[in-house]
Amino acid sequence: MHKILVIEDERDIADLIGFNLQRAGYSVIKAHDGLTGTEVAMKERPDLIVLDLMLPGRDGYGVFRELRRDPRSVSIPVIMLTARAQTEDRIQGLEAGADDYLTKPFSPKELMLRVQAVLKRSDAPPGSVDFSHGPFRFDKNALKFYLEGEPVDLTATEFKLLLFLCERAGKQQDRNDLLRTVWGYSDEVHSRTLDTHMKRLRQKLGPHGALIETVRGIGYCVATVSE
Secondary structure: OOEEEEEOOOHHHHHHHHHHHHHOOOEEEEEOOHHHHHHHHHHHOOOEEEEEOOOOOOOHHHHHHHHHHOOOOOOOOEEEEEOOOOHHHHHHHHHOOOOEEEEOOOOHHHHHHHHHHHHHHHOOOOOOOEEEEOOEEEEOOOOEEEEOOEEEOOOHHHHHHHHHHHOOOOOOEEHHHHHHHHOOOOOHHHHHHHHHHHHHHHHHHHHHHHHEEEEOOOEEEEOOOOO
16 A cells, blocks of 8 residues: 655645545545654655645745655655646746646546556556666666666656666657656646756766757657667
C-alpha cells in the first residue's frame, strides 16, 4: 500500500483529499502547517506528497526546498496544490522540480488520476533491473542512478526521463512523446517544464550532460557512445 502525506492547512480540503485517497486504497498521513509537514516527511518518508503552497509556518516552496536538500526526501515525488491558477505560477512550481501541479478548486477524480500517474512513474520500470549507457547506469529496481560508478540523486521524473532517452540512444524523441511517456499528458505548461528538466539533468551530469542533445523543432536525443 502506497503511503501519501497530505500537507494542507485547510482541514476540510485535507479531509476531502484524505477520504478520496483512502477510498482508492492509499494510506494517508496529514499535516496542517509547513514546519510539521517537513518533519513528518523526513520521519515517515512517504511514497508521495500532496503539498499545498499557501501554508502557515513555512510556505510550500520552503517545504519543497527542504525536501530536496535532504537525502531522506530528495526523491519523494511531490504534487503541488494551490489556489493560484495563473500559468506562470504553475510553471514556477513545475520548474522548481515538482512532479505535478493542481489548482483549486479541483476534481477529486482528477487528483486521483494525477496521483496514479506520479506513482506509476515512481514505481520500478518493467524489464531488466539494470541498464547501462556509456557512463550512465540505472538500477530500475531501486530507482538509483550512477554516473561513472558514483551515485547521483535524480528525482523519479528525472530518472524516467533520462532512462527513456538512454534506452533509445541515437534516436530523436519528439517532445510530445516524451511528455506523454513521462508526465502522462502533453500541454503547454509541461512542454516548458520539459526543457527545465533537461537543463537540470545536464547540470547534474556535469560534462556528460553534453550527451543530451537538443533537436531543434523536434525534441531531444541522447547520443550513442562507443563501447
